[in-house]
Amino acid sequence: MNVSRRLENFSSAIFFELNELKQQLRAEGTDIIDLGIGSPDLAPPPHVIQTLSEAAADPSGYGYPTSEGSLFFREAVANWYRNRFGVHLDPQTECIALMGSQDGLSHLALALVDPGDYVLVPDPGYPIYEVSIHLANGVPYLMPLKEENQFLPDFSTIPAEVAQNAKFMILNYPNNPVTAVADREFYEKAILFARRHNIVIVSDIAYSELAFDGYKPMSILEIEGAKEVAVEFHSLSKSFNMAGCRIGFGIGNKEILKALAIVKSNIDYGIFTAIQKAGAAALLGDQTHTVTMSKTYQARRDVLLDGLAKIGWTIPKPQATMFVWAKIPVAMSSREFTRELLRHTGVAVVPGVGFGTHGEGFVRIALVQPAEKLQEVVSRIKDSGMLR
Ligand SMILES: Cc1ncc(COP(=O)(O)O)c(C=O)c1O
Missing domain, CATH: 3.90.1150.10 (Aspartate Aminotransferase, domain 1)
Structure with missing residues (x-):
């Protein structure tokens, strides 16, 4: 075989x-x-475990959930983004539940990329970024993250032919594996570049809540107009130690999220309701x-x-x-x-x-x-x- x-x-x-x-x-x-x-x-916080065990004991929660996530969970996401980043989101159209951010990262290329399209990915980078592009028969263009550039991609080195034919670009700050962080100025530059070349930005902020010495990472969506070009993925795996629950979410541009939802609705049936309840408890509870x-x-x-x-x-x-x-x-x-x-x-x-x-x-x-x-x-x- x-x-x-x-x-x-x-x-x-x-x-x-x-x-x-x-x-x-x-x-x-x-x-x-x-x-x-x-x-x-x-x-995870004790109230999250408590909510999960109570919800798991409810026999009415065992039907198929909805692929895009229950509204109560998406409302909790919007609420958390408002409190944490000052970003306002419509839970119905600008928030989608994911089986971990991996779910969004692995399926987004299927929604956006045609064979031969470029996707700009960081090198070094979290492995699924590049793998997902191959899955969609796209072409990864690796953006080197160099120490002398504070491990930020240098957009000026991206060839014009690549930029013109790129569908999206993945940014991940705070970064795995290099641990670098990005500031407002960098995100503004990225948005300018994306607008100029009609490229979608995918921001992965799986580590936004693990920060030290008083530092607070930002969301790209804090920048005026970012929703027109960007989606962001976040995860409850690291922020609330719920990695085994497989729950995360995508937020931002509604057309992009709608395209992702179409792919996902053919692949999965959503997240167990009890886990969504635990996730909502994490997002709405004491931070x-x-x-x-x-x-x-x-x-x-x-x-x-x-x-x-x-x-x-x-x-x-x-x-x-x-x-x-x-x-x-x-x-x-x-x-x-x-x-x-x-x-x-x-x-x-x-x-x-x-x-x-x-x-x-x-x-x-x-x-x-x-x-x-x-x-x-x-x-x-x-x-x-x-x-x-
Ligand atoms: C940078 C980054 N993004 C996304 C993920 C996926 O996390 P999850 O699917 O558990 O949300 C990880 C997991 O280690 C990661 O390091």
């Missing part, structure tokens, strides 16, 4: 190889400290949870980075996200360094090249273990002699 050639775009040999090594070391008795996966280890959660990640960041700096590995402190983007301190490729680190210390991280060629030279470390474990990571790296 021949599987489709499309599958070649899906599997990353690097991740497969690392998982194999992790399993092998575990089988040999190594205690792995996994800082590879970006799955939160913290719990101090996000402050506490950010403080936890900030404390972890400080333990890890202060500890690593003391042993000779200095990494700039990120202002947001649950990750650290660390320049490799020795002469090795990111793939080699990740393997060696795993072998010598049992600490698992992700090689930067796994997110795109411009990720080479870096590793991504997820702050998904308690501070004590991160302290142990520092000790293990010190004892391994790998930094010498």
Whole structure:
């Protein structure tokens, strides 16, 4: 049986190889400290769990939900956006429920892209961005995120032919994996570029609530007129530690969201009502949870980075996200360094090249273990002699 050639775009040999090594070391008795996966280890707020269990006990909530999401959930989304960003949205037309933002990100290209159309994606970037373009037979144009440009794309380097034939552009700030953030000036520039070339902007703000030292990420929709060219995806996975619930949402331009809803209505039947109720409870409830959660990640960041700096590995402190983007301190490729680190210390991280060629030279470390474990990571790296 021949599987489709499309599958070649899906599997990353690097991740497969690392998982194999992790399993092998575990089988040999190594205690792995996994800082590879970006799955939160913290719990959702208690009132969210309470709402979910009450709603799950209601037999009337087990019918097919609607693909675009129940109105009560979309109203909760609009309410949250108004309070958090000062952005006004029509819950009926400018908000759509998603099975995690991955759902929106993976299906949007099917709604907007014809074969051969360009889509501008960041490199390094979250893998589904590029994969979704291949799924729609589009052509990804990789926008390098370089340290000297504060990891922001430089629109002036995009060839005119690409800009003219591009359907949309993906922006992700606070960024996974590079952790960079974007300000109003950058978003204004992006909107200007998008208007000039008739390109849709897709802003992924999955990490907008994980920010440190008083920093508050913004939404592109805060900018006057952004709704004419942009949609934004947000997720309850990281903001409320609900990754396993699979709930997120898309907001912004109604024509784009309508096109996405048409694709989705042929693919899924929406999100279990009890989960939508839990999601609405998260969005409408006390928001101090996000402050506490950010403080936890900030404390972890400080333990890890202060500890690593003391042993000779200095990494700039990120202002947001649950990750650290660390320049490799020795002469090795990111793939080699990740393997060696795993072998010598049992600490698992992700090689930067796994997110795109411009990720080479870096590793991504997820702050998904308690501070004590991160302290142990520092000790293990010190004892391994790998930094010498
Ligand atoms: C940048 C980014 N966007 C989107 C997602 C998808 O999140 P979810 O589908 O859980 O909302 C992730 C998950 O790690 C991510 O890192």
